[in-house]
Amino acid sequence: MDGNRVLTGTRSFAGRQIVLDHGTGARLSRELVEYVVAVLGDVYIGQMEDSAVLSVAAGQLAMTTDSFVVDPPFFGNGDVGKIAVCGTVNDLAVIGATPKYLTLGMIIEAGLPVAALTRVLESIRETARQAGVLIVAGDTKVVRPGEADQIYLNTTGIGVFERTPLRMTDVRAGDQIVLSGPIGNHTVHLLSVREGLGFESRVSSDCAPLNGLITEAFESVEDGAVRSVRDVTRGGLAAVLHEYAKALGAGLRIDEQALPVDPEVKMACDMLGIDPLNTANEGCVCLFLDPGAVERVLAALHSHPYGRRAVVVGEVADDTESAVRMRDRDGHIRILEELQGAELPRLC
Amino acid sequence: MGKVAVLTNDLQYDLVNKNEERIRAIEEATPSFSRFLNEIRRRGHHVLHLQLVNLPDDPIAERYEGRLPAQRGTQGVEILPVFLDESDILVEKNKDSGFFETDLHERLQSLGVDTVIVTGMQGQICVQTTAADAFFRGYNVWVPSDCVVSARDKDRIRALDWLDGYCATVAESDEILRTLDVEGGLPRKVFVTP
Known part of the structure; x- marks a missing residue:
């Protein structure tokens, strides 16, 4: 040219x-x-x-x-x-x-x-x-x-x-579920910019290219220990968990207390009547890990700018019921229902 | 202590007259609401009306049966006279929070205000977002429960619970006036981040 x-x-x-x-x-x-x-x-x-x-x-x-x-x-x-x-x-x-x-x-x-x-x-x-x-x-x-x-x-x-392609069906009972970072920030930021909700300066989108982070995770453990990875985008973590539960024919357990949700995001979600679990993200992945690999993968994630707040949020259960169960802050366990459609914000 | 200002939201003809529920809710709130504003003015504090002005090219702005309400230059955009005094300050906003892309923060700063009393319609979203935005900007936020209006009372109550839990001191307007008189200002509530 x-x-x-x-x-x-x-x-x-x-x-x-x-x-x-x-x-x-x-x-x-x-x-x-x-x-x-x-x-x-x-x-x-x-x-x-x-x-x-x-x-x-x-x-x-x-x-x-x-x-x-x-x-x-x-x-x-x-x-x-x-x-x-x-x-x-x-x-x-x-x-x-x-x-x-x-x-x-x-x-x-x-x-x-x-x-x-x-x-x-x-x-x-x-x-x-x-x-x-x-x-x-x-x-x-x-x-x-x-x-x-x-x-x-x-x-x-x-x-x-440069490694074996990952498959959802390689996930096994007992595998640990890790989130690479907080959820809900992207949704709250965009809704706030769109509607002028006042959270836009406090909560930023998490949008980021995560290939470097994911490579760090792969390279921290032996081949196969990172069983599967999924980016937590439209439909949120809840959609990812339901997808795996169905594909695996197994139950998943998550702990609400462990979910990384920023206070301002919780505040905005409570105001809008939406659940952070259903919010879209653009810079967060969910990793399914061999239990023996969790510590090393977490250390690798924590050393990367996009993974500093990575945390274990649940595990794959040893059962055949394709349900997602969440232990809430009071210790009660409930089934996380799959959304039928979009969870619309309650706006005036 | 810094100065106190009352912020009202959306007390405008078009927005109040949207439906019977809103009209009734405003009518019920008007006696205590307008009395509170008068008492605030009488004590020398500022009243700022956040006036929603919908922009014709805003695809998000809610239409009422195809009509865009509260447009600049129309009677529908005006503040209801019962809430208005010539000493009041009008601040145009185009979205829910009164701080969003407006000079509200600069105006409050120039007036020396550090405490805002957030009021108006509707309790959910406009009062909530303006209060949250004020809180994030470091203001001490109070909300008089009888000066917050929603078409449905359950929305108002839910909004007040949210405000009380996250970012504001919620009290009856008479109690706020009493506190102002006794303490010379409004104490700041401490919120603990989980």
């Missing part, structure tokens, strides 16, 4: 808005793509052909895709761009893969200020750098005002395996 042309295009974009003609495939489309490439910088290695050609070692690949429709797309300590990288990187990492490549699809609402697009692209660039992934292909579409909320993203990720 001609570097001078990119620079000219970058300058000409300053202070502008995205218009429908940026998506028509003509000159303005080309300028938009050139601008995107210029902002992404060295994390973009696409060759502007119809497909990316990648060299990978022989063996298994991990591949995943996710679309990101975030409301609001911009929040206190991040934006949809950061989430779009973290979400896909984390999906690859929890299966045991090393994330390598991402594609980037963007659906942009006409009228979006270029400054907002730039903020998203810069987040993508910085988060991709942090995660050690490269963007190898992309696509942009522009839709009419009202047909999208500012910007929607899709990322597809490819990872390679």
Whole structure:
């Protein structure tokens, strides 16, 4: 690509808005793509052909895709761009893969200020750098005002395996359940920014690429001791636990007292009438561990910036009832029911 | 002790007139609520009305049967006169908490206020969020239970329990006035983080 042309295009974009003609495939489309490439910088290695050609070692690949429709797309300590990288990187990492490549699809609402697009692209660039992934292909579409909320993203990720892929069904009775960090922060932060609830300056999103953290966990113990890992995203910890209980045909026990929930998050959840167990997160994983590996994995997690508050929250029971039971703060044990649909905030 | 200010939430025509339940709840609260505001003014304290102004391009703002209430320049956005005095201060807000993207904190600081008495409608969310936001910013927060309004009383009671448990001293308005008179201010309750 001609570097001078990119620079000219970058300058000409300053202070502008995205218009429908940026998506028509003509000159303005080309300028938009050139601008995107210029902002992404060295994390973009696409060759502007119809497909990316990648060299990978022989063996298994991990591949995943996710679309990101975030409301609001911009929040206190991040934006949809950061989430779009973290979400896909984390999906690859929890299966045991090393994330390598991402594609980037963007659906942009006409009228979006270029400054907002730039903020998203810069987040993508910085988060991709942090995660050690490269963007190898992309696509942009522009839709009419009202047909999208500012910007929607899709990322597809490819990872390679340097260890045996993890499977849910390798989890066994007696395995310990560990959370890598507090739950609920992302949901409370976004709801607070969206509705002006007053918690946004006290509670930040946990959005983070966790591949480095997960690698630390794997490398702290022998192969197989980390039985399975799942990122605790939409549906929250409760959804993850129900998913495992059903897949394993076994019961899971968790201890409410052990759950890492920040006081402000509990405060907000109580106000909204939602349970932190059902809240979405973007920087928290649930690990199922051989009991003999727990201490070493926890030490590894605690030494990483994203795992300082990792904690054991429960275990896999030796039974065949696919239920999740929680011991509450008073010592009572109750079955954690699976939600039928979204647990909507109680707003006025 | 620093100064005291009362913050009211959403005491506006459109918002009060949304339904019969709200109208009735406001009517029931008005005698003690307006008396409390008058007593606060008489003692030289400030009353600030947090006035919700819905922005036409806000997709989150609640519509009433397709109509956006409380828009700037309409009669529906105005504060009910029974709660208003010419000495009062109006602060426009666009979301639930009165502090969210407003200059409320700066105004309170410039007035030397360290204690806020949070009131208004509805108890759940607007009173709760403004009180929580004030608490996080270091204010001593009080809530007069008879000056908090919800369409459904169970929501009001639940909100008051929440406020009392997390961030505010909840008391009847008469008790707050008595405490002000006797102690010259309102003592700060200590909240212990679990």
